[in-house]
Amino acid sequence: MMNDKPIHKQKLYRLALTPFRLLVSYYIMAVAVVSILLSLPVARQKGADWSAMDAVFVAASSVSVTGLTTVDLSETFTITGIFILIFALQIGGIGIMTISTFFWLIFGKKIGLKQRQLIKTDQNQLNFSGLVSLLRQIVALILLIEVLGALVLGVYYLNYFPTWQEAFLQGLFAAVSATTNAGFDITGQSLIPFARDYFVQFVTIILIILGAIGFPVWIEVKNFLFNKPLKNRFQFSLFTKITTSTYFLLLGFGTIVIIFLEFNGYFVGKSWHESFFYALFQSTTMRSAGLLTLDINDLHHSTVLFMSALMFIGASPSSVGGGIRTTTFALNILFLYHYARGNRSIKVFKREIHQADVIKSLVVLLLAVLLYGISIIILSYTEDASLLAIIFEVSSAFGTCGASMGITADLTNTGKWLLIILMFIGRVGILSFLFIMSSNEKEPDFHYPKERVIIG
Amino acid sequence: MMNDKPIHKQKLYRLALTPFRLLVSYYIMAVAVVSILLSLPVARQKGADWSAMDAVFVAASSVSVTGLTTVDLSETFTITGIFILIFALQIGGIGIMTISTFFWLIFGKKIGLKQRQLIKTDQNQLNFSGLVSLLRQIVALILLIEVLGALVLGVYYLNYFPTWQEAFLQGLFAAVSATTNAGFDITGQSLIPFARDYFVQFVTIILIILGAIGFPVWIEVKNFLFNKPLKNRFQFSLFTKITTSTYFLLLGFGTIVIIFLEFNGYFVGKSWHESFFYALFQSTTMRSAGLLTLDINDLHHSTVLFMSALMFIGASPSSVGGGIRTTTFALNILFLYHYARGNRSIKVFKREIHQADVIKSLVVLLLAVLLYGISIIILSYTEDASLLAIIFEVSSAFGTCGASMGITADLTNTGKWLLIILMFIGRVGILSFLFIMSSNEKEPDFHYPKERVIIG
Ligand SMILES: [K+]
Numbered sequence: 001m002m003n004d005k006p007i008h009k010q011k012l013y014r015l016a017l018t019p020f021r022l023l024v025s026y027y028i029m030a031v032a033v034v035s036i037l038l039s040l041p042v043a044r045q046k047g048a049d050w051s052a053m054d055a056v057f058v059a060a061s062s063v064s065v066t067g068l069t070t071v072d073l074s075e076t077f078t079i080t081g082i083f084i085l086i087f088a089l090q091i092g093g094i095g096i097m098t099i100s101t102f103f104w105l106i107f108g109k110k111i112g113l114k115q116r117q118l119i120k121t122d123q124n125q126l127n128f129s130g131l132v133s134l135l136r137q138i139v140a141l142i143l144l145i146e147v148l149g150a151l152v153l154g155v156y157y158l159n160y161f162p163t164w165q166e167a168f169l170q171g172l173f174a175a176v177s178a179t180t181n182a183g184f185d186i187t188g189q190s191l192i193p194f195a196r197d198y199f200v201q202f203v204t205i206i207l208i209i210l211g212a213i214g215f216p217v218w219i220e221v222k223n224f225l226f227n228k229p230l231k232n233r234f235q236f237s238l239f240t241k242i243t244t245s246t247y248f249l250l251l252g253f254g255t256i257v258i259i260f261l262e263f264n265g266y267f268v269g270k271s272w273h274e275s276f277f278y279a280l281f282q283s284t285t286m287r288s289a290g291l292l293t294l295d296i297n298d299l300h301h302s303t304v305l306f307m308s309a310l311m312f313i314g315a316s317p318s319s320v321g322g323g324i325r326t327t328t329f330a331l332n333i334l335f336l337y338h339y340a341r342g343n344r345s346i347k348v349f350k351r352e353i354h355q356a357d358v359i360k361s362l363v364v365l366l367l368a369v370l371l372y373g374i375s376i377i378i379l380s381y382t383e384d385a386s387l388l389a390i391i392f393e394v395s396s397a398f399g400t401c402g403a404s405m406g407i408t409a410d411l412t413n414t415g416k417w418l419l420i421i422l423m424f425i426g427r428v429g430i431l432s433f434l435f436i437m438s439s440n441e442k443e444p445d446f447h448y449p450k451e452r453v454i455i456g
Numbered sequence: 457m458m459n460d461k462p463i464h465k466q467k468l469y470r471l472a473l474t475p476f477r478l479l480v481s482y483y484i485m486a487v488a489v490v491s492i493l494l495s496l497p498v499a500r501q502k503g504a505d506w507s508a509m510d511a512v513f514v515a516a517s518s519v520s521v522t523g524l525t526t527v528d529l530s531e532t533f534t535i536t537g538i539f540i541l542i543f544a545l546q547i548g549g550i551g552i553m554t555i556s557t558f559f560w561l562i563f564g565k566k567i568g569l570k571q572r573q574l575i576k577t578d579q580n581q582l583n584f585s586g587l588v589s590l591l592r593q594i595v596a597l598i599l600l601i602e603v604l605g606a607l608v609l610g611v612y613y614l615n616y617f618p619t620w621q622e623a624f625l626q627g628l629f630a631a632v633s634a635t636t637n638a639g640f641d642i643t644g645q646s647l648i649p650f651a652r653d654y655f656v657q658f659v660t661i662i663l664i665i666l667g668a669i670g671f672p673v674w675i676e677v678k679n680f681l682f683n684k685p686l687k688n689r690f691q692f693s694l695f696t697k698i699t700t701s702t703y704f705l706l707l708g709f710g711t712i713v714i715i716f717l718e719f720n721g722y723f724v725g726k727s728w729h730e731s732f733f734y735a736l737f738q739s740t741t742m743r744s745a746g747l748l749t750l751d752i753n754d755l756h757h758s759t760v761l762f763m764s765a766l767m768f769i770g771a772s773p774s775s776v777g778g779g780i781r782t783t784t785f786a787l788n789i790l791f792l793y794h795y796a797r798g799n800r801s802i803k804v805f806k807r808e809i810h811q812a813d814v815i816k817s818l819v820v821l822l823l824a825v826l827l828y829g830i831s832i833i834i835l836s837y838t839e840d841a842s843l844l845a846i847i848f849e850v851s852s853a854f855g856t857c858g859a860s861m862g863i864t865a866d867l868t869n870t871g872k873w874l875l876i877i878l879m880f881i882g883r884v885g886i887l888s889f890l891f892i893m894s895s896n897e898k899e900p901d902f903h904y905p906k907e908r909v910i911i912g
Pocket residue numbers: 065066067181182183288289290400401402
């Protein structure tokens with residue numbers, strides 16, 4: 001509508017016709033498989049509570065790498081169950097599409113155009129060429145990071161856990177959970193036992209950032225570092241510049257605001273470095289990871305609401321995170337600033353933003369606000385929880401963050417299904433969701449006279 | 457940015473340079489005058505609590521026709537004080553600009569271009585010609601409606617009040633409060649005493665709608681009815697069609713949702729017509745009037761949140777109401793629908809919506825969401841009230857609605873000042889506010905290369 005080409009002739013819209021729908025089927029299939037696997041008797045400890053609703057919820061939460069859960073993982077699953085979860089986080093975090101392509105590559109199958117488009121949709125890449133090698137690089141990198149993280153944490157956890165088996169299992173799970181930004185824990189109380197262990201927190205923060213910063217950023221950094229001949233004329237893309245600077249600005253801003261809001265609250269009597277690490281860790285984790293070093297219920301209402309806003313914004317596109325995404329937020333703010341100043345174009349990093357992208361970012365915001373408002377009203381009708389806990393829970397699901405004030409297990413089935421839908425939308429991205437839901441009928445191409453309308 | 461002309465060369469932006477700022481000065485002056493008048497000893501009952509903060513708050517609330525108040529009007533003001541309030545509602549409701557133009561007209565002064573622009577800004581009119589006669593018609597109509605309303609209610613109130621003086625004072629105040637959508641009351645408990653009197657409610661609903669439907673709609677209806685020669689070829693404007701249909705759709709939708717949400721709550725044991733009138737009246741009043749026939753605290757959380765959403769949307773542009781306005785909401789939804797279907801243009805009522813208006817509606821939404829989120833976080837930090845009451849209060853101030861869960865008087869001064877700002881922004885409109893705040897520096901007209909970015 002706002003572009004030179006009608007939207008139904010634009011690339012993104014054409015892609016919607018089948019790949020977006022195929023993507024949904026794959027996600028649903030993954031959720032189904034994981035729920036069945038988790039429901040196998042071998043996956044669960046004897047006597048642990050377990051229902052079909054739990055199975056679907058935990059499966060949906062792990063495939064969408066959200067981390068909300070209706071059961072305590074450490075009290076419910078056996079080691080086999082935990083490895084099934086790790087598997088689910090991988091196919092969720094790395095992306096079902098990436099993995100299936102990866103298998104196609106391994107087994108030597110040719111990747112057809114349809115499959116390529118499918119992958120492109122999932123990882124939201126703009127460059128078609130080099131897609132296959134990109135996927136290989138992504139999978140290799142993420143696995144490498146996870147293994148390194150597991151080793152470092154496993155060795156370090158020898159200080160914390162009685163046996164080396166337990167230390168390394170905890171290390172592996174923690175590394176996978178952080179890198180995929182899943183936010184699950186098998187300690188039973190997230191990272192609260194390590195609230196004063198800055199080393200564990202530092203490693204976790206690094207892993208979370210590597211997962212949430214977005215795959216394209218990795219690839220560009222790798223190209224920058226290792227492609228010697230290109231080095232002199234190598235340029236980071238506008239996308240990488242915007243998403244990375246927004247990511248770190250939000251991280252820093254979040255840290256400062258949390259310190260400010262809790263200065264006379266949670267941080268009273270705590271040293272500056274303790275307060276700083278609490279704020280930094282929670283600011284990082286609200287981007288989409290969901291791990292916590294404190295109990296959200298101990299924080300002030302205003303901090304909880306601010307954190308909800310951070311989760312609503314979410315992580316970078318083409319990352320393991322959810323929410324409206326950093327680029328959406330950045331373009332919204334840039335647009336507002338330039339509109340208010342009466343500027344014709346949005347200039348940033350010596351580039352101009354394409355108008356169609358600005359429109360897209362506004363569509364995402366509009367849809368997200370509607371979704372958010374309706375979800376909160378529905379949950380406040382069906383659930384017995386406090387409004388604050390509901391707002392936090394909805395933000396957490398949509399941002400695929402997974403932090404909770406502890407109401408997840410007590411939700412009604414309606415509430416749980418709503419969260420499952422929110423996690424799905426948060427993970428596939430709200431634009432993909434819009435195109436899935438919208439029909440494909442074209443309207444006849446004719447015009448009425450234009451007429452102005454008074455606005456706000 | 458999205459238009460053929462750069463925004464700083466567009467009409468609306470040029471207007472921002474002085475008239476918007478002049479408008480602010482006028483509003484502030486009106487608030488100052490009203491606070492001084494209300495602070496005169498003759499205006500207040502002996503022994504009534506009164507502070508400078510109360511004076512500013514009640515003055516700002518009456519000039520913005522919001523209706524939130526930190527004191528009980530019936531226990532604070534004398535009859536003189538009540539007439540001062542009625543005066544304040546007139547200059548707020550009818551519009552300071554309209555009144556000052558009206559006085560210029562009366563005293564025979566010529567209206568210069570600057571004054572014309574100023575009026576145009578306030579009433580947000582697109583047609584420059586016929587402005588003066590438009591203003592005359594508006595003022596005459598609104599006064600006529602108020603007088604008729606006061607007569608009808610005054611006579612009817614003889615059943616309720618011991619003396620005819622009191623009946624007619626109550627009738628006059630109720631009529632002015634409803635027509636200007638101010639929502640103040642001097643009964644001490646809004647319209648709750650008339651919760652089962654459908655006649656009073658019906659008259660009030662009519663007066664509220666006449667105030668909130670927007671002045672341009674009145675003028676067009678009048679032209680349609682009385683301009684005989686034009687009748688055959690008279691056409692309602694696209695604006696009138698959109699705003700009126702949205703207004704009534706929201707009113708009907710609101711009634712149905714309130715009935716649904718309270719079916720197993722507040723409406724248990726009530727007859728269908730009682731429930732229907734409760735729902736209808738509250739749905740009408742949330743558009744921006746703020747009068748109530750029940751205590752909001754008796755409603756379910758979900759109903760209160762839904763009502764907050766209605767207040768956030770607000771009334772029609774160029775009316776006595778606030779919020780993001782009906783046209784903004786309608787264009788947002790139409791845009792989303794057409795974008796999802798891949799339509800190039802937004803067609804409605806056999807007209808096409810101008811692209812610049814769609815952009816404007818998105819700017820309004822974006823700004824409103826930011827303002828809303830930040831205000832709620834700040835108030836949840838400074839105030840001791842429940843989150844639900846805070847969300848309702850912020851919506852009420854921004855929507856210049858005035859309904860409250862009863863926390864207004866207990867707010868901190870920071871909270872009160874924030875509400876004063878929200879009432880002001882709600883009343884002048886968020887776009888006007890944006891242009892007031894934005895600087896007027898033009899950026900050099902050059903271009904960088906465009907580059908695509910991945911969104912959401
Ligand atoms: K997560």
